[in-house]
Amino acid sequence: MNIDYKARRELLLTEIEADSVVILVGNTEKVRNKNITYNFRQDNDFYYLTGFAEPDAVAVLRPNSNQPFVLFNLPKDKAAEINFGHRCGQTMAAERYDCDAAYDIAELEQRLPELLGQRQHVYLSDELGRFEDRIFSWINQQRRGARFDETKVFRSLHSILPFIHERRIIKDDAELARIRQAVTASVDGHKTVMKQARAGINEQQLAGAFFGKVSEYGCQDVGYPTILASGNNACCLHYTENNDVLQDGQILLIDAGGDFQYYTADITRSFPVNGRFSDTQKAVYKVVLAALDNAIALVKPGTPWNHLYETAMATLAQGLIDLGILRCSMEEALEKELYKPYSIHKTGHWMGLDVHDVGRYKHHNEWKTLQANMVFTIEPGLYFPAHDNQVAPEFRGMGIRVEDDILVTADGHENLSAGAPRTVEEIEAWMAS
Template identity: 40%
Template sequence: MPANTPLVYDTPHEIHKADYLIEMALEHRKRLFEQLPQNSAVLVASGHEQIRNRDVEFPFRADSDFQYLTGFGEPDCVLLLVKKETAESVLFLRPRDAEQETWQGRRLGVEMASPILKVDAAYAIDEMQEAVGEYLQNIDSLYFSFAQMQTWMEPVAEWLTNLKAQVRKGVAAPTKLCDLDEVIHEMRLFKSPREIALMREAARISVQGHLAAMRHAADGRYEYQVQAELEAEFMRHGAQKVAFNSIVASGDNACILHYTENSDLMGQHQLLLVDAGAEFRGYAGDITNTFPVGGRFSEAQLQLYTLVLKAQQAAVAMVAPGVPYDRLHEKVADILTRGLIKLGILQGKPAQLIKSQAYKRFFMHGTGHWLGMDVHDVGQYKIKGEWRELQPGMVVTIEPGLYIPAEAEDVDPQWWGIGIRIEDDVLVTQSGHEVLTQGLPRSVKEIETWMQENNVYLQKTDS
């Protein structure tokens, strides 16, 4: 995002408008066209529905790059962008089909695609092979995602073969195949004010879901029952989807980083780690919250939680333009290592243990990741081998953790089965940062007080 871009964000009323995503997509296409060389073309597919079992499909979500450039989410679509003397957007999509729509749901259809999605031309998807071949005449550079090489190589090979066969007619075929990811993913890394407005709402809804989880956790309840409350709250606040499979992990389950079974009974003396986020209009929230099921931390839980929170807050405080990305992790590793030494979980000199990454046994993942349309969003973390500096418009998660499984036999048993992670979504601003996911109790005192006053299964007590 350019330094002189005014940070004026749309209101909640604006971001719910039907054409909001389409207007954003128009802006994105314009920016992409500006970066493309003359005589170039771009291909982006929405993806296909996938079978879950027999004739039942998984819920469909269109490819993020496709949504970014169209504001549209149907399966079996292809967007073609052509830059010659003018810039042209062409969409291939499923035609209207009364019988299919009776069974599977409404389609936009070819006739309405141009006026609604504001593309220059629209065709039925089964016309794509012939039509694209004509659009690619005398194009020099063809862009598509190399991550989808298997999808594109067969039709691209056919287009190139057919075009080369027309050389005596004065038709030239593309001579350069280019990876679209390098261009569009760098664009997506920097969020516009409109995108930030959507991410603020995804963050707000995600916070409400986590508060619902805190209200409904209790001894003898199942993890999936907390998941139900969490995700229902997302929907109550306007998010129709989760950004990723929710993690609701009690006790030792929290030591499994991507635990999604969510099937165990919760115990009175366990911690509950909830890692979940709402997806709002294509943009993800991502929060991890850890709290005691019974409303009170044990002494061991308190000490580890306080250590992780100290590391998390220190890293959040560092977020600002010009800070190299890896400095956040270095700060977290330093604080966690020194804290683990004080607790007797690690033995040795801090500098040596940090250098050898001894902390990785108990903190084995990174401190964060880019956030946007994908929960692990696109964008390079290094430029020419050097960690890139944070810049305004980036959104990053900060999520240190500590995990001490019951199998850690050389560690004092008081620490066994404790898994803690604390995560917030942080926008890099012109002057520093903004925590998008504000509103959760974070300190030990705040959490214990909140649980006693708000958890529906705990008797209210004076804090």
């Protein structure tokens, strides 16, 4: 299913002033070492409105114009393309990306005054600050160069991102198809890691196995650096070194998602390296899974976002009391937030083009309520670092997080990642099969 980028642009241009200009700045390639660059990825907001995935591009959008979409991009270059890959150039860009005109990026400053014309509102997206030292020169150029008896245009500068980001919270059918493919690939990737995990194998080997599996589904990348954390490493929330050897008796936490055509999954599973939970591991795991399931049960249109976190935290607090880690009443645990040393992060985020996707969670100090076609994660966790002498020895050096990708439907929800084994029984059976 193709994404209708033109419809997105047209909708955006109805939301801003008629005498506006939108300047969208794409990403440039970044050097890894010497003349070797990192794999290029387009700025997600630029991509959301254009679908154009080549480096060094700028898009200019104008409502009420006979050329509402003008693209500046790299020209064809035979030598560069032999060495570094195909460029679409200007002719192909106009044909393939539905722009009304395409020019060499080297002509941007020359042509921009004409594109600005008499328009008074300039909206900018330039997250890397590529033109932050020149934008005011551009918008003031006309009035500073006008004769004393000529009309001067006093322009104002705004960010276009609030308009884009609020739209990105709600996914259309084409986006959902890409997310579903990323999740399907990632579910199989997680199942592959569970199958291959064993004492003596290196974390990085399993990270490679995950990427190999999602590649079979057309994923050309992962949505974020894979977290493959055994034992105490799981107590570092964004552990990406992935270079320890798995030990018998440890819990292995994998937080990984494949990226399919710019849309990512984000799934976390925690399971025993040897395939069997100890009694302590099982007890902690069941508390975390209950927190996840209780939060998921609330998902439907109209539910305030914060209710998911509060429900998960209440479940974790009661679980910590039942485990004997907190010695207090439930009321005291919640009032004083005594669970926080063991649950050190929020329990979810929007998901889409970015793994932590854009868009507000509050508006005018009121929590957003869920709407159909929102996609987000829910990810409670409990962490007991090896140095924590406040808990019994059997808990130390263990981190457990379980994360699913949730779609809000018209009358409830769908757990997109439910296919990755998630209960104690499912995990043990899959690892033993």
